[in-house]
Amino acid sequence: MKVLMFGWEFPPHISGGLGTACYGLTKGLLQNDMEVMFVIPKAFGDEATGNIQLISADSIQVPQYSLANEFLSEKFTYYGLNSELVPYLDNEQFRQYSATLTKTTIQKRESTFYSHFRFSGQYGKDLMSEVWNYALVASQIAQDNSFDIIHAHDWLSFPAGVLAKQISGKLFIAHIHATEFDRSGEHINQHVFEIEQQGMQLADKVIAVSEFTKAIIVNRYNIPADKVVVIHNATEHNKPEHATYIDKDAFPEKIITYLGRVTFQKGPEYFVEAAAKVLARDKNYRFVMAGSGDMLNRMIKKAAGLRISSHFHFTGFLKGRDVDRIFAMSDVYVMPSVSEPFGISPLEAVRSDIPVIISNQSGVKEVLKHAVKIDFWDTDAMANAIYALTRFKGLSKMFVRESKKEMENLKWGIQAKKVKELYQQQLKSIQ
């Protein structure tokens, strides 16, 4: 069975969990004897493809006549090409991107009969037009290749999935890793919302990464519950090599870590508030906020305002070995997300033997039974849990041990098998 898959990013060029999840799932499908053609807007050439057939949309020739595609504007409400909407960016990133990407994607390398689209593959100013151009290229790919099913990840590639379905008549699975409500709270971008909703309506089946996300899909997008299947994410099972780090002894205090983007969605201010509550009782703690984002300066100011900066540290954005390094130093990991469709980093923390505190407003709580779960706003409970996990060794040991057992079943090979079964079931239903 061959899958035509549409995504927006692929390791190592990723901005968050989406690329990593796409990579894991694709590898899992290969393990289950599937063939995958994975399309992204722009491949940089250094992606970790392995056996994956990675297709860069900007290498595809699109005949001129197919550019005037009526279907697109019928099925999707077509919003202006130069729309300056940037769903994934905070202000700071937006400034950088608009400086570099003032006029990018609309340039086509034209010949009389064919044209190529240029994609940045970034979340830039011209994101909307890239999304539509990507869909046009997708239709060409769907025309030129044979495959059994279409699978698209998140709204950016939904128009591509829909168009590929229209051209090929194959089944289309829409996979939701995050909704606009997760990214923006109640202040959603209406255009993005509509693309998400129309994509899911036109899909034959929807995969949600958690029950938490399924509930949003059903309640906020009015998609019938029986159309949505929950398949949780997994993690890669290679243990980080943090044994070599010497920082473990850098501090005599307990280290409590927040790792993630410092944005509204992740609830950083609740972490700062809980830190202040713990430190008011006991100075033998240090809190680390690792990451950057549009709320970073506000958090720095907040910690200073609470007069806890001597015990509250900011590392900026960390990647690769530095992430392992911070985990190696940490005693407790906290994820106070306000809305987290899944949330892979608590699993990475557990793998590094760190007990985790996660919010009830996350998908990962469905797979981690042995974690402390709190409501993101309940900073008293968060402070309590931090204290308990650091003071009662037995408790934290048990949590780590049991969580690791739970994670044994959370492998991409196993999760991809569920996806494969869904494909088979769907294909059978139309025969």
Next chain:
Amino acid sequence: MKNLCFYFQVHQPFRLRKYHFFDIGNHHDYFDDHENSTILRKVAKNCYFPANQLMLDLIRHHGGDFKITYSISGTALEQFELYMPEVIDSFRALADTGCVEFLAETYAHSLAALKSKEEFIKQVKKHSEKIEKLFGQKPKVFRNTELIYADWIGEMVASMGYKGMLAEGADHTLDWKSPNYLYYNPGNPKLKLLLKNYRLSDDIAFRFSNQSWPEWPLTSEKYVQWLNSIPAREETVNLFMDYETFGEHQWHSTGIFDFLRALPGKVLQGSPYQFVTPSENIHLLEAVAPLSMPLPVSWADQERDLSAWLGNDLQDDAFDTLYALENKVNACNDKSIQRDWLYLQTSDHFYYMCTKYFSDGDVHKYFNPYNSPYDAFINYMNVLTDFTLRIDKLLEQKVKKVKIAINPAAVSSMKRKAISKTVAA
């Protein structure tokens, strides 16, 4: 005769290197040698060398009628010694003319006066000793970091035996009074106050090269006219400014050196003014009235208050965290700790954390190594965290030693613990 008193501030901070969270506990090398020496060389080339030479020429040319005053921070002196000892020599040549007075200040160009009397006194003494050792004169007049003055700071300074102190002639404290008289501290009439004439000072320091200023270009003739237009009964004009005005803030190409070269001659020939140093000024003039400043006043920014260094949450948290260490530092008796403690108190670190960027942003950006006040704060706090850990470790070792000295039995119990630990591992 009326008095004209020129005082120049010379200061360089030990700027911090980029110190990441992961550096904490791993290395204790906080200061950016490369950056600090590069900046010092640049400023020496643009300002210290040419300006010192010009001052020396002027003093010789006018046969001792031209007099000037410096305050050089301890951190600047240390940087000269470290990176460019010739700068010290050129100041010493000026000192040897007998026409140059050196003022006292806090060694680290710190804000210690606002937080700790003990630390303040300690630093002033250290600075005074340094000046005496290098230039052969014991400072008699004091000037606090950034001209920060309040009644109670004056009292501390008076109790240390200083005859006079410099302060900003800010409108909001002077009200209808003129800065062009000698005043005294209300609680300690023996402490005389020399006030900066900020209009005439800033005409040189800030406006000299500003082409949109209606008075541009400023000539020495015009400046002397302004001096002459001051009412005859007003006795002194105190011109206080950063020394880096000459050649660094105002580049050579603006004509600032030509202005300075011409000015003393024009003043001596065309005006009733004579050049004096602060000590002479205090000696020559009768103080006219007490002047009270209950709240600190500085020479910085539009507000002339402390808001350039303290007041926002970043600054206050960093400042409080720093001075919370004072007792521990004193208990340490470790040379490198004492040195870092001084360098970390330098006011510039707090200046970089200032968030009021609108009217005075340009001045704050001058040689500022950071992109934002938040960066400055994080970097400083990372260093301060490592510094704290070092102190705690030293003190812990000290306590252990004391324990062993008092109770030799403790040694065997400690040994036992160590052995059981290795066995367990």
